[in-house]
Amino acid sequence: MMFKNYRAACAALASAVLVVSLSGCAAAVVGGAAVGGMMALDRRTVGTQVEDEGIELRAGNRIHGIYGDKVHVNVTSYNRQVLLTGEVPSAEVRDAVEKTVAAEQNVRSVVNDLAVMPNSTIGQRSNDTFITGKVRASLVDAKDLSANSFKVVTERNVVYLMGRVSQREAGRATAIARGITGVSKVVRVFEYLTEEEAASLNAGKQAKPANAVNGEVPETRPAQ
Numbered sequence: 001m002m003f004k005n006y007r008a009a010c011a012a013l014a015s016a017v018l019v020v021s022l023s024g025c026a027a028a029v030v031g032g033a034a035v036g037g038m039m040a041l042d043r044r045t046v047g048t049q050v051e052d053e054g055i056e057l058r059a060g061n062r063i064h065g066i067y068g069d070k071v072h073v074n075v076t077s078y079n080r081q082v083l084l085t086g087e088v089p090s091a092e093v094r095d096a097v098e099k100t101v102a103a104e105q106n107v108r109s110v111v112n113d114l115a116v117m118p119n120s121t122i123g124q125r126s127n128d129t130f131i132t133g134k135v136r137a138s139l140v141d142a143k144d145l146s147a148n149s150f151k152v153v154t155e156r157n158v159v160y161l162m163g164r165v166s167q168r169e170a171g172r173a174t175a176i177a178r179g180i181t182g183v184s185k186v187v188r189v190f191e192y193l194t195e196e197e198a199a200s201l202n203a204g205k206q207a208k209p210a211n212a213v214n215g216e217v218p219e220t221r222p223a224q
Contacts, residue, residue, distance in 0.1 A: 041148040043164045043201045044079055047151040051106045058065045066100070072119040073097055078151050078162040080108040083189055085155040087119045111189055113160070120156055128154040131182050135159055138176050145169055146202055152177075157184040164191045166198045 042049055055077040063073050065096060067101040073086040082101055088094045098112045121127075131156040148172055151162040159177045161170075170190050177186045193201070 010159060011096070041146070043149050048079055051080060055080065055082060055104055055106055059104050062100055062104070063097055067093070069119075071097070071153075074153065074155065075101065076153050076160070076162065077107075078152065078189075079164060079191060080106050081162075081189070081191070082107055082110045083153065083160060083162060084110065084112045084114050085153060085160065086114055087117050088114050089116070091116055092189050113187070115156075127182065128156065131157065131159065131180060134180050135177050135183075138180060139173060142172065142176060145172055149179065149198075157182055158187060159183050160187045160189055162189045164201070166192055166195045168195065169198060173210075
């Protein structure tokens, strides 16, 4: 029952994101209990989840304030590692956007996958939202994965997967995403855990990744 309810929540959230992207001013309201449950199942601490949301909001507002509609930049933060996707008019703007985001409070590292090209169309963005919803639903259906351990972003049919996961979970999620109709490529931006650490976090315990140094996880670069 929990998986069915979560899948319904994923579909509702995807629909809300689509409305926001089309109107630019709509607001999505999600029940506090549902959001609280999702946050509790997340492998990040609640404090880190709040920091990630703050990073996305502040960085997005700053970029829009500087460039307006001249760029289309999506800012996605997971465990204070920021993924930049979208389109910008030049390499100079691409680098400037990265520097702007890197200067934001609490940002640990930035993975810059911005493309130098014209902004994507509303139709393309709607299709990307639809693909993201299908990937999330498929992750929920996978009984050997914790769907809340993944953050999914789609840009021009390329699916980006973020999260704190084991090598097995990363491979399984990648295979699932690649099997979704319309997906052209899957890019992984993961922080890796051992199976034991992943199981411990699923049980509600906090564990540090095996490759952590002084509590910090080294920057992870995208890999196809």
